[in-house]
Amino acid sequence: MLDGLSIAWSVMEHLHSSIKCRTLASTHYHQLAKLAHILPRVDCYHVTAKHSKDGLSFTFKVTVSKKLNLHRKRQIKIIEASKIKDIRKQTSQSTID
Numbered sequence: 001m002l003d004g005l006s007i008a009w010s011v012m013e014h015l016h017s018s019i020k021c022r023t024l025a026s027t028h029y030h031q032l033a034k035l036a037h038i039l040p041r042v043d044c045y046h047v048t049a050k051h052s053k054d055g056l057s058f059t060f061k062v063t064v065s066k067k068l069n070l071h072r073k074r075q076i077k078i079i080e081a082s083k084i085k086d087i088r089k090q091t092s093q094s095t096i097d
Contacts, residue, residue: 004029005029005031005032008025008027008029008032009031009032009035012025012032012035012039012042013035013039016035016039016041016042017039020041032044043064044064045062045063045064046062046063046064047059047060047061047062048061048062048063
């Protein structure tokens, strides 16, 4: 587990500090939420899901992570599901040169 976490942490630091690109990362490493406190341009979000007898259902609702402090939460806008759809549409239409 520590190898994967170390690699993910290093990649996020490199993308933030060296490449300085916009990145959307999804991970099961909850420890990476600490990067939002360390790196100035990193924000942490949470995608909600509902548990039921049929399994797990994603609600596509994105909220600020509970792990962030109150001051940071006030600075971050919540992305609505409609904006996520727009982002998906834009990304699917973009081409790589």
